Structures are given as structure tokens and as C-alpha cells.
Amino acid sequence: SQQGEEDPQALSIQEGENATMNCSYKTSINNLQWYRQNSGRGLVHLILIRSNEREKHSGRLRVTLDTSKKSSSLLITASRAADTASYFCATDKDSSYKLIFGSGTRLLVRP
């Protein structure tokens, strides 16, 4: 079952622009995580935001969480070609031992 659904499925922007990706989920959560995956490679953890947090920053990344709307967004500012990757949100839907991933947003940053 998929808990998180990312939107859009694909995004193409020019280098230097900001990229915003959204994630919606269906049931209550304790934590929401964002991961990046370069083509065919393992996932890399970006940020974890807890349900009692509304916003978190890490470098050029900004994550927001709205538990009333069951949604989160990932903003990448001043994008670079190296940011080209797929981005996934993941939530702990049923238990802290399980992680449910969305289907991802494919981001292309054009030089």
C-alpha cells in the first residue's frame, strides 16, 4: 500500500530556479522523511520532520509539514544540475518499524 503520494510526478526547471515537491498521505504519522535517489542508485536521506514540527531547514532544503492537511512539501532553493534526481517522501504509517514510500517526483534541473 502507498501512504505517500508525491506531486508532481515529474518536474523540469532551469538551474538557479526553486523546485517544490509535495507529498500527501492518508493516515496519521509520527514522522515524515524525504530521500533522494540518483538514477538507479541507493537512496540518500535528506530530512526527517516530526509530527509536532511545522518546518525544517537543511542547507538549500526546506521542508514543511501540515498535519491538518496530511501533506508535506520539499523546497530546493537555487537548484543545481546536481540536484537532478528522484525525490521520495516516506512515512511511518503503522509502526515505527515500517516505512512507507511514495512513488516519487523526478526532478530534472537543466544547466
Place this chain on the structure above:
Amino acid sequence: EAQVTQNPRYLITVTGKKLTVTCSQNMNHEYMSWYRQDPGLGLRQIYYSMNVEVTDKGDVPEGYKVSRKEKRNFPLILESPSPNQTSLYFCASSPRPTGVDTQYFGPGTRLTVL
């Protein structure tokens, strides 16, 4: 270097021929998981382990087995592979429960079952 390793990285096999994909981590993590990734479906958790000799099913455990005899190793076993198990497989580990902490992923194993 802290890492999760998987072997083999690529495997082509035939239906019914038992295979094992190994996973090893050198970070002394208690929690380990296996995922499969299919186009349009994201990653789905197959099995997870909370410690040595403690494992449990994820969302898609059918057709897979795991074991955790040592803390660092968490092999994935396909007793009788079928074509619908053709997929990209990832092993991951974390110091605390999967949903509450950073997971460290291996490089992936691309499996094709003919």
C-alpha cells in the same frame, strides 16, 4: 567508511532457482530492512529486523525469506524465484527504529528472473 554493501549488484536467473542476496553493514546498526523498487510503485518494504534473530514482515513478504544470525548481516533469500520478483532490491540499516531515524541504503541489486 560507514556503508551498507549488497552482493551481487546484478543477477539474471531462471524461475525456480534458489538465490540469496547478501547485505552487510559496518555501522553496528540494530535495525535493517529489505525493499523492492518497481516503476511507478516507489519502494515497498519486504522484511525488517529489529535485532539478531528478530525479524518481521513488511508490506510485500510473499516469496521471500530473511535471516539475521549476526548483527551486521541480513540476507534476502528467494527460495523459488518467479518473474514477478524481477525488481531492484535495496537493503537499508538504521541505528533506531526505521520510521524514526535516518536509513542508510545499500547500492541496490538488480534482479531479473526469466
